[in-house]
Amino acid sequence: MHIPDALKSEFHSQLDTASAVIHRHPQPTLKNELVQLSEYAQESDTRDSYGQGGIVSEFEEQICELFDKPSALFLPTGTLAQCVAMKCYSEASGKNGVGLHPTSHLRLHEHDAIQHLWGLSVHFMGEAQRSLTAVDITTLNPEHVTAIIVETPMREIGGAMPSWDDLLTMRAWCSQHNVRMHLDGARIWQATEYYQRSLAQIAELFDSIYVSFYKDLGGIFGAALIGTDELIKPARVWSRRAGGNPITLYPEALSARKGLESYLPKMPDYVEFTKTLTDLLSSAGFEIIPPQPKAAMFHIRLPCNATIAAEKLVDYAQQQGVIVLPLPRAEQDDKAICEVSIGDRALEQAPEFWIRHLSACFL
């Protein structure tokens, strides 16, 4: 997939002026984001010192409560959070293998860090085009695998989610075979509606959890690794080794806390909106992945290639001031695939508004 740079850059400049945008939350200029953050900060908020004290420690405690786990570590990225967790599990168990779905972030977006940097080996489970199931993980040899990473919602397949029953069966298998079960919960905030359980109830199934603060929650950047004291203590050492322990992460912790307050309570609305919108889109003839989304995101496969799709998006934005989709993130069989995360920007309009504009742009 190749979208010309000029198109991308025109798309981004349209983003700044569009009257309606379907993807995620409003994104202020960086200047305005800093103004908002400075207004949000309290005089009583203080810096951490290399992750100790101040709002970083306070925020870690807040995350522990939310997920009902003993310990949490605020980190710059999910790449670091998950690799560190796997390294700690490997050291504790003496086993070197990690079970991954073929669409795992560790496989697709980290230059094989888990192997090349962290010295672990990857064992694939499940199939790229569908959700992970309990049967998939039984293909692993628990003698070699220290932990599995279970992602839900599964980003690369449009936010599809393993069923709760499957998660329970996976948990039982992991407990039986002394394998740690780790949640790639970058977007777990979207999952409580589908599972009809709280974040803490979902977390109870897992030995550890990674969550992201800049995607659904609108933070600047940042992630947390959540789990037992036995995990988080060595994780602090490994994150320092990896250069992930700057003198402070206060702007990021502050914006993460702000995002949690602003956006987490609205997740049920985003999920509801997603269902209505994608039902209407399907009826209008659009191809949605997964066919009936249950999270606050979905993919849409367009009847044209990525460059043509990008041209249409840009032309439409120029003419109508409406951005109906983000730029394509993939292309399959000459069909562009766009990923939509539903947040405050989509909700500023009725679902019918989006159907009208999406249809006018693409059908």
Next chain:
Amino acid sequence: MHIPDALKSEFHSQLDTASAVIHRHPQPTLKNELVQLSEYAQESDTRDSYGQGGIVSEFEEQICELFDKPSALFLPTGTLAQCVAMKCYSEASGKNGVGLHPTSHLRLHEHDAIQHLWGLSVHFMGEAQRSLTAVDITTLNPEHVTAIIVETPMREIGGAMPSWDDLLTMRAWCSQHNVRMHLDGARIWQATEYYQRSLAQIAELFDSIYVSFYKDLGGIFGAALIGTDELIKPARVWSRRAGGNPITLYPEALSARKGLESYLPKMPDYVEFTKTLTDLLSSAGFEIIPPQPKAAMFHIRLPCNATIAAEKLVDYAQQQGVIVLPLPRAEQDDKAICEVSIGDRALEQAPEFWIRHLSACFL
């Protein structure tokens, strides 16, 4: 060395209200720092996307010009910058060893990341209590060593610096033996007066350079790795593997740029002040490390242990509203060692002011 937590915390609360503080630059509350940063940001400043574009790329170009090198990479920490550089050199050369002074940050503050995470081996050169010399590096076997790290000013010994002649001889040895010469330039901003050369002229001696933006320059956090395209290209891959490539680093790049504008031009004043101050302190009977500082920092060895020194600092701050030294960072033979970096806070007073208060507190 153990300083009771209650003392530390009282020291930090005195820091917020003291009328004079000798160490570094004024530190606003995080709320006020965000206000200042939002005022400093221009509407035309834009975010990077995973380190590409926006003010991060612009800032990298600015750093390239300042050091007259082809390529630069803005990173969260120096730990990451230096380990990544060593890893890239090792991959390019097929050699596994790194030459380090015994006081290198990589030895003292990174939980042996260079070995445990990056898989490299350490070869020590020189002696802990004195500056690195050209003779020291000839103890290395260039068959095994891919690069040496030369720190100047040398933080752990009070900012002492290898001589220019020694640097030239090291450069010749490295070139002759196909060993890369890397500058740990966390505080290189302080070194131009001593060497009577510009940053670019100093950089010319080195294959690559790490600089820090939050120490002398007052940024929030952040570092840069500077060197050739052949280094920086794989360094981008390795930094992503290590989780050091968040979706944006704009608050940090912005504050680094601001710090560079505010504080870099004042380095000669800080160095001059340091010389005057430490001459007077020596005359007053204080033990200064190194005896005649040439950088904008020094260590002072106090005639009491660390806890007593901390008590005296806190008592004095409570009574006089003046903080004459930072908390001790080490203790040798029951004598506390404090590290002072001279910045805008010290310069708010005349050197005689500090001599008077330091003497009243400790003599």
